Amino acid sequence: MTEETDPKILPITTGFPARQAIAVLRKRLVPTASLLKRIGLSESDIDDREHRISALEQGKLLEYAAEALGDSEFGLHLAEQANPREAGLAFYVASAAEDIAGALALLARHWRIVNEAARLQLIPSSEGMIVETTFVGVPRHFAWQNTEFLIAFIIRALREMAGQDFRPRRVTFTLAHSPERWEFERFFGCPVQFSASADQFGLSSETLALPLTTKDRHLLEALQPICDEAAKERNTGRGTLQSLVENEVQKLLPHGKANRQSVAETLGLSARTLSQRLAEEGTTYDEVVDRLRRSLALQYIKEPSISLAQIAWLLGYQGPASFSHAFVRWVGKSASEARNEGSHRGKATRPSGWAP
Numbered sequence: 603m604t605e606e607t608d609p610k611i612l613p614i615t616t617g618f619p620a621r622q623a624i625a626v627l628r629k630r631l632v633p634t635a636s637l638l639k640r641i642g643l644s645e646s647d648i649d650d651r652e653h654r655i656s657a658l659e660q661g662k663l664l665e666y667a668a669e670a671l672g673d674s675e676f677g678l679h680l681a682e683q684a685n686p687r688e689a690g691l692a693f694y695v696a697s698a699a700e701d702i703a704g705a706l707a708l709l710a711r712h713w714r715i716v717n718e719a720a721r722l723q724l725i726p727s728s729e730g731m732i733v734e735t736t737f738v739g740v741p742r743h744f745a746w747q748n749t750e751f752l753i754a755f756i757i758r759a760l761r762e763m764a765g766q767d768f769r770p771r772r773v774t775f776t777l778a779h780s781p782e783r784w785e786f787e788r789f790f791g792c793p794v795q796f797s798a799s800a801d802q803f804g805l806s807s808e809t810l811a812l813p814l815t816t817k818d819r820h821l822l823e824a825l826q827p828i829c830d831e832a833a834k835e836r837n838t839g840r841g842t843l844q845s846l847v848e849n850e851v852q853k854l855l856p857h858g859k860a861n862r863q864s865v866a867e868t869l870g871l872s873a874r875t876l877s878q879r880l881a882e883e884g885t886t887y888d889e890v891v892d893r894l895r896r897s898l899a900l901q902y903i904k905e906p907s908i909s910l911a912q913i914a915w916l917l918g919y920q921g922p923a924s925f926s927h928a929f930v931r932w933v934g935k936s937a938s939e940a941r942n943e944g945s946h947r948g949k950a951t952r953p954s955g956w957a958p
Contacts, residue, residue: 613657613719613739617648618688619751620660622680623667624648632670640666657719657737661744668747674904675785677750682789684751686759692716695829697763698822703810705763706733709756712829720752729771730807734800741848743897746777749801754789757803765815767791771806774798776852778902778916797916799853843869843879847887848894855895855918862887896932899925903941910937 627634638644641662647653668676686693692712696705710722710733719739725732735752737745753773761767769791778797786794790803850868854860865887866876880886895917902913914925929937 613717614654615657615660615717615719616690616715617653617655617660618690618716619680619684619748619755620655620663621648621651622684622688623664623676626680627667627670630671637663637666637670657717657740658744660717661737661740661748664747664751665744675750677747677752678754678786678789680747681751681754681758684755684758686755686762689716689755689759691825691829693759695822695825696759697814697816698818698825699763699814700817701810701814702760702764702768702805702812703731705760705814706731706805706810708826708829709759715829717752720748722756727804730805730810732802732804734802736801736849738849739842739845741845741894741897742776742852743848743894743901746901749775749777753801753803757790763814763816764812766812768805768809768812770809771804773803774800776801778905778908797856842883843876844883844885844890847876847880847890851891851894852898855898856916858918858920860891860918892928895928899929899932899937900940903937906941910941913937 624634624638627637634648635645638648641659643655643659643663647655664677664680668674673679692709692715695712696708699705699708706722706724710724713720713722719737721736721738723734723736725734733756735749737748740748753775757770772793772795773786773790774795776798783794783796846869847865850865851860854864862873862876866873869876871879877887880890898917899913902908902916908916910925911922914922917925919925919928926937929935929940933940
């Protein structure tokens with residue numbers, strides 16, 4: 603069944619991680635035509651490197667590829683084998699900076715050339731800098747693999763620019779705890795936290811000051827005006843209100859504070875205006891929350907390390923009974939039945955090792 607992509611979703615992307623994902627699937631002899639059709643893409647859309655795809659299509663592609671391979675760390679693995687130069691102008695202008703701090707500032711300024719939905723916010727801290735990533739116009743449950751990819755890709759690219767395998771101070775993901783946490787800590791070389799309130803990594807002042815082996819003042823002077831102009835052209839809106847509400851609701855659900863008033867205030871709206879604008883998009887606040895909870899539940903249920911009681915808490919329910927009733931309404935079976943079925947399928951399909 604084809605999933606229609608809403609034409610109102612404005613952000614688009616060059617699609618370089620999506621194309622690498624398809625290359626991995628083809629190498630593993632996983633059929634791609636039906637997967638692409640499910641998203642609303644064709645083989646020619648992927649094979650034409652000049653063709654941009656929507657950020658939502660790319661988000662879906664990475665999630666479905668991870669599902670097809672049985673690889674919950676697919677975004678990380680994809681970033682490990684990616685060529686940073688495939689990011690194009692954004693990589694080259696950043697690589698011409700003096701140091702990692704300068705490269706980060708340029709990446710944050712110009713990354714929308716690569717993906718209009720991605721935002722990099724640089725937050726100064728007493729230890730150095732925190733880099734927070736968000737995706738606008740893309741529902742959070744279609745941005746998890748993309749988020750893994752983006753954070754790991756930036757670290758990989760900066761390591762290549764500096765010629766050093768430096769370590770972040772800390773990395774956090776909003777995704778629920780992964781049973782393969784050690785894979786993330788192996789790559790990043792630092793503590794990695796899941797079920798966090800934001801997708802971030804922190805760098806020390808010493809790391810920010812590391813000089814780049816690729817620095818080139820003349821190249822920077824030549825490329826920066828081009829990148830600035832390209833970034834202006836990619837200065838798209840923040841996407842649908844639904845996706846913004848979903849992003850805020852997921853942060854608040856575990857704290858039991860995902861009420862309409864709190865979310866409206868966070869978005870700078872009154873509760874009444876929020877309801878009116880969601881109605882213009884053909885939905886309601888309760889429907890957005892219910893759909894998000896369903897999608898999150900189907901993701902969390904795949905993680906055997908998360909108990910059903912913990913899932914109920916992550917989704918903002920007062921207890922397991924409320925979650926159980928909702929799950930049966932969503933899928934027609936109990937959460938424990940769905941988990942058992944998924945476990946049996948995973949044992950049958952999950953590859954013994956990931957190879958790009």
